[in-house]
Amino acid sequence: MDKPVLRADARRNRAKVLAAAEEAFAVDGLAVPLDEIARIAGVGAGTVYRHFPSKEALFQAVVVERVEQFAKEARELLTAEDPGEAFFGFFKRVVKQASANRALCDALAETTGLGFNANAGTGFRSASQALLTRAQAAGAVREDIDGDDLRALIAGCLAAERYSPESRHLVRVVVDGLRKTV
Amino acid sequence: MDKPVLRADARRNRAKVLAAAEEAFAVDGLAVPLDEIARIAGVGAGTVYRHFPSKEALFQAVVVERVEQFAKEARELLTAEDPGEAFFGFFKRVVKQASANRALCDALAETTGLGFNANAGTGFRSASQALLTRAQAAGAVREDIDGDDLRALIAGCLAAERYSPESRHLVRVVVDGLRKTV
């Protein structure tokens, strides 16, 4: 936990690497070669490794940041008037954002870890769970769904979206399936 | 299109390779090294390449066979009494079978080609489309869904299933979402 005061150029390069990684991962996911990221950042591969111990760590740093944003949104929605609307809005928003970001898709596809299931995703887990529970209590969402199911459904929507990006129906099917059948 | 009458041992080896590939791909998907398949088949890597021009071609051969089975089932269900039941039964069955078969998941994940969208999948496409149309005509399935959406939903269910294999709810959510809301 030491921060020995990074040199100015080092700080700059670290930022450039992060920006380049965010961009490259968003387009091509984990498949992008590390050299490519270094090239975009205008930096050598060695420099990337000075700041991040491995490609995986860099990827995780990028993904975690994004997931934390989702968690923050979820927490803010907890005080919304209509619990059902808040929940479904959040759901759609996450799917829409993530489907435009290959990095998040890949992180989710990895069953072990990096995604919403990682330790770093704790904030997201608890916040989305709260959102779900509140919507269920309000009678807007069917009861036989828990937080794990919710994340699995998000992953499923992402896959469907990637498979057929032009159709907007898919998320709606899932959303309608989630609604409480009165 | 010449079949110069394969020698007896060649025929045997070809069958062994196909069986081994089916097994290995089902467990580990495309990730399995070709050497591993050769080892399971009790055969050298060169022999595999004598029968299939590339790893991809072997994979495709295995997947296509399975997809054709699905297509056949779909055609048989076209004469069932209850169009809705036939459709949903087929849907669930495909998802269940494919989720236990990593090869099919990988084939679907590839947006370009190998899966239900490949030329080889024409039979599946037309048969499942017919099943869907019939169910819609009977008022069992919502109207704003076409064949592409259907395949995308299958892909989505597979992803969700893989993400959280223990929960049976996920497919039910999608199925309920597909039902016509009267």
Next chain:
DNA sequence: GTTGAATCGGAACGCCGGACCCGGTTGAGG
């Protein structure tokens, strides 16, 4: 301006996996 340590960059390494090749072997026809 001088100094030396932190940082940079990209060349080099090692690994892994797909594709190919060639010396030995096997099987079917004469």
Next chain:
DNA sequence: CCTCAACCGGGTCCGGCGTTCCGATTCAAC
């Protein structure tokens, strides 16, 4: 039985990518 073409096997080549290393360079303190 003999022959030879087809076939087998695994050793080898090749490209790609993550990682590491080291000489050159740059920053900042004195």
